[in-house]
Amino acid sequence: MSAKRGSRAVADALVDHARRVASEGIVQTGGAFTDVAEADAFVRARPEAFLIGVLFTQGIPAERAWAGPWLLAQRLGHFDLARLATETGEVARAIAAPPALHRFVRTLPRWISDAAARVLAEYGGDARAIWPDGESVAVVAERLRSFSGIGEKKAAMAVELLVRHLGVQLVGLEDGCVAYDVHVRRVFLRAGLATRDTPDAVREAARRVCPQEPGSIDLATWLIGRQFCRPSTPRCDECPLGSVCPRLTWIRPQGVGVRR
Template sequence: MEATVTDQPAWQLILTAARQLAKHKLDFSRAELIDEVQRLDPTRHPQSLGPVIQGMTRDTTSGPPSPCGTPLIRVGRGRYTLVDSSRLSPSPTAQPTIPTQRPSGHSKPAEPGEIQADIALIGCVKTKLDHPAPARDLYVSPLFIRRRAYVERQARRYYILSAEHGLVLPETVLAPYDTALAEQSKDYRRAWGQWVAAKLMRAEGQVRDRVIEIHAGDEYAQAIAPLLTEAGAAVRRPLAGLPFGEQLAWYGRQSQPAPEQPVALATQPRETVRPLAPTGAPDPVRPDARAIVAALLMYGREHQAERAGTPPRFTPHLEANTLILTDPFAFLLAVIFDQGISAERAWRAPYDLRQRLGHLDPARMAAEPEQVRDAVAQPTALHRFVNNMPRWLVAAALIVVNEYGGDAGRIWAGEPRAADLATRLRGFPGIAQKKSAMAVEILARDLTVPIQELSGTDIAYDVHVRRVFLRTRLAERDDLDHMVEVARWLHPERPGELDFPAWLIGRRWCGPGIPDCGGCPLRSVCPKDFGQATAV
């Protein structure tokens, strides 16, 4: 008889969870791994999983030995990657493309006839500021400063190689750390190289026939150069073999700017989508902004067409999903839960709350706040906001009872105008612009609730939507009012229709850090202004 999930040993559940995460992520956090295990088997407690994860991680001295060995490699504080033969692996015969000939004292990179580097990679250094800062400013050794000055003049764009964080954009804010790649094990360096190479390929789409210049120590170059060469890139390292002092001198000799200075990604000039006119009347929209909007709408509509005839899926849990579709109060609670945790977990939470309370009756919840608090907080907690969330849920129940006769469906009954419905929703504690805009669109789009004047819908000020609007330059700055106004100008018939495709793209391809531009539906029209969204 085949074992059920709950019969499986912890190591097997952890391995299954890691494989699931690895399908969509190059690396994952300990919390994500535990969440995935608990999704497979809700009875598993985090404290029981911690030692097993330790035992499955290479180069650790704690935790019981695992029957599956050590398939996890730590690639940062609390972050892991899964050893998988299907991922990038160095070719046994491939060697880093690292020239052994030293540059002459009078040589200058990018001389006439020499191909300018498409991408430059700068290795991190030990000397750092004592406070968080953008990566380009965090490292303060003379060598790093000269490396950075050189590549900002000579390369079309550059990234920084961090022993702790992998491949990072120059604008990414990092806290000081002590990890040094040279001090790590061979397994760590191998996994780190695979991680960095994969992130670079995701960010650039492909690296075949691209010139990549590495300005870093041997341990960095040897970890990534074979992988990039195998992928078809032309890898070069102009200072291979030079001692520290000669490297400083060489960079110093390159201080004269080239006749036509390429700018680093961080300093590329940005175009204005359209300034906010004092009268409220929009200026003409850039043609490429129109193309981006058209691509967003096409992707959103195609996604909806593919789902036509099937119930909306808010969470993989079938019974929880059915509850959302059939109980308006459960829908309202899911909207309130949808903050600070994954969407799938938030939209399952009303079902889990009903299981713990034995009901989902607004009147009883309003009268029994302590029971609601205990149900939310008991392990595993339904939400990380174990103090605020129960108060918001009880307050929502009280409003539903007092103002809507105990029927949450009356909130959107009677074909309300979109703007009026958003205002009603914002009357519930825990629901602000982001959640109200999201809820109105879901009700109209997925639940086919009759709503008038959809021109009054808005995008949600959600981190994924914000990131896409900034990197595509649809928005000029990360500001709620500005982004909402931009969406209204770009798609006045229904501004909120831009929300869902932008959210999907931000979650699937345009994530924080290095985006996966190669598969993004906007790849042919997006200006890829990565420096615009370093804080989201």
């Protein structure tokens, strides 16, 4: 089999797997944002909780991150944007109280207050107005990136979760892309889909894999990286790409792959 045909076979297997993941409504392992049922419902039902959940998705396990908004609301006794915007000290104390809700006990409260203030000032207090149906993927990603604490990676992840798992009808899906996350990078590199570990190389590879909707493979790739393509003990024989992947398992991108 030629290298090109081999890469195409991996790409096709990845696209097929992404379709299965989407059809099964999987968000995390177990099918939810987080395994705390109330926290999962909170993030799904309240756009401002989803936005603040995105801020939590850094440096801690994903399930813990997505439980953050609900746990914060429990500790504060409210999830009122006006109070989140102005009572940064209270937010900080609630996040830092043992057991701390996050590693970033100094920066996260500031991000949360900034986000709450901006939703009030620029979106009429409704975070859903950041990602209205009919808006383009590119515009929504740009809006999200303009929030403190949301970079390219989180914005790409958030857009894909909105489209695939919260039913937001965005257009221009060809402009979406995978997040430059360590799990995604590991899979792309080991599966021979990307030959360089740079944001541009990984995104370009995603566009080759699925030109119509590059972002649609983001979650499936991340899940493969997390569940099967582990840094030191890859489970290639159980991996959805196992039958076609070249298994370049000695490749290990650096970084922390925690999000969603």
